[in-house]
Amino acid sequence: MTAVEKAHSLRDVVRDHAAESEQLRTLAPAVVDAMWGSGLMAAFNPREAGGCEPSFSEMIETWIEMAWQDGSFGWVGIANFPSAFAAATYLPADGFAEVFTANDHRVTMGGQFFPNGQGVAVDGGYRLTGAWSFGSGTGHAEYVAAGFMPMVDGEIRWVAEGIPDMQIAIVPRSEVSFKDGWHVQGLRGTGSYDYAIDDVFVPHGRTFALFTREPERGSSAAGRMGMMPVTAAGHAAWALGVAKSMLDDVAELAETKFRMSDMAALASRPTFQKDLAHHVAAWRAARLLVLDAFGTAEAAVDAGADLTPTQRADMRVAAVFATDTARACAEWAHLAAGTTSIREGSRLERAFRDIYTGTQHAFISEKVAMDAAQVWLGIVEDHFGL
Template identity: 90%
Template sequence: MTAVEQAHALRDVVGAHAAESEQLRTLAPAVVDAMWSSGLMSAFNPSAAGGSEPTFAEMIETWIEMAWQDGSFGWVGIANFPSSFAAASYLPDSGFAEVFTANDNRVTMGGQFFPNGQGVAVDGGYRLTGAWSFGSGTGHAEYVAAGFFPMVDGEMRWAGEGIPDMQVAVVPRDQVSFKDGWHVQGLRGTGSYDYAIDDVFVPHDRTFALFTREPKRGSSPAGRMGMMPVTAAGHAAWALGVAKSMLDDVAELAATKFRMSDMASLASRPTFQKDLAHHVAAWRAARLLVLDAFTGAEGAVAAGAELTPTMRADMRVAAVFATDTARGCAEWAHLAAGTTSIREGSRLERAFRDIYTGTQHAFISEKVAIDAAQVWLGVVEDQFGL
């Protein structure tokens, strides 16, 4: 089965355990087990780590399907899958053997890639210390990713002019201290715990550069495009999936929904019909923009071209636009559904909380759009964080 088919096959188990995941504040064990038994958990990995190396279109459609089922399930998909994809693609051979091969590729990974830690360079590796927030998917992860700045003789190391070296460490769970701080409005079932690491030795072979585009394994263009495009595609697809669940649910509700003192069903009201058409069309346009930006860059890289700053800007803007569009669709669906959308435990109520939590993420903020526009305008030649 394709990754999309694997995800679709989990609809019943995800729906049955959505409330449990929220109560546990991390994905229910039955859902995690189903992700492994279906093959979905490792599907995005390079083939050497048990994956099928899907195209960007396949990744995007898989994430849309997952987020349509449940926001927390989809969010775990955009946390765990890129984390293991990156580690499996970019770790040196001995680190890959230690983390993946020694565990028969049954490795779940989550965490925060932003460099909130410092790694003091020592013989053979780093002494890593730091504190990270929003470690999505770490509730059930055997390994935790942690971004850090390498420090040599008390000084930051530089990757280029004005660009600090930023690395990612892969750390076993038992060397990480988790904080019980995940009490939030939405995405409650994602296990996005804060965590800390205190003076833990991490060998060089369990680290890789955050912005590398030089995979050690895997043949798909995604590996040569790096973590940023894969992460951006995930955020865009997640927002689209949650919004689609709300549009679908309010359309289904409309046939039987009657407002107080109104004899006409919601579906028969011209204003609802017009607004539904507008928001469904906006959703479809946003999805097509995302597919165009990511598959266009993917095709160029597959043909041997360099991934240009403009391509990277195009993908990030598409992700921001899709997120903004999805949020607008969700807000309309929530209002159109009336009191149905405020009842605790319904898909509409949960999805509304989820989308207004997930769209707060810095990765799809207005600063990203500004950075991308500066590249388009020629104000700067590149923004390394895109």
């Protein structure tokens, strides 16, 4: 089965355990087991780590399907899958053997890649200390990713003028302290816990550079494009999936929904028909933009070209645009559904909470669009964070 088919096969178990995941504030064990049983959990990994190396198109469609089923399920997909993909792709051979090979490639990984930690350089590695927020997917992860800046003789290490060295450490769960701070409006079932690491030794073999595009293994273009495009594709696809669930649900509801004082079902109202057409068309346009931006860059890299700053800007803007469009579609669907959309526990109510939580993420903020536009305008040659 393809990754999309594997995700689709989990619809029943995700639906049946959605409320449980929210109550647990992390993905229900039955759903995690089903992800491993179907092969979905490792699907995005390089083949050497049990994956099938899907194209960007297939990754995007898989995430859309997952987020359509449930926002928390989809969010775990854009947390666990890229984390494991990156570690399996970029870890040196000894770290890969320790983390993946020794565990028969059954490794669930989550965490926060932003460099909130400091790693004091010592023989063989770093002494890592730091605190991270919103460690998505860590509720059921055996390993935790933690971004940090290496410190040498008390000073930050730099890789270029104005650009600090930013590394990712892969740390066993047993060496991480978790904080019970995940009490939120939406995405309640994602186990996005705050966590801290206090003076833990991390060998070089379990670290890699945040912005590397030099894979140690895997043959897909994604490995040569780096973590930023994979993460951006995930955010775009997630927002599109949640919005599609609301558009589909309100269209189905409209056949039997009678608003107070109306003599006909919602589906027969011309204003509803016009607005549905507009928002479905907007959703489809956003999806096509995402597929085009990521597919174009992927094809160029597949043909042997280097990823350009413009291509990176194109992908990041596509993700921001898709997120903004999805949020607008979700808002309309919520209003059109009337009181049905405020009933606690319904798909519409949960999806609305989820999308207004997930779209707060800094990775798809207006700052990203401005940075990308500066590249397009030639104001700067590049933004290293894109």
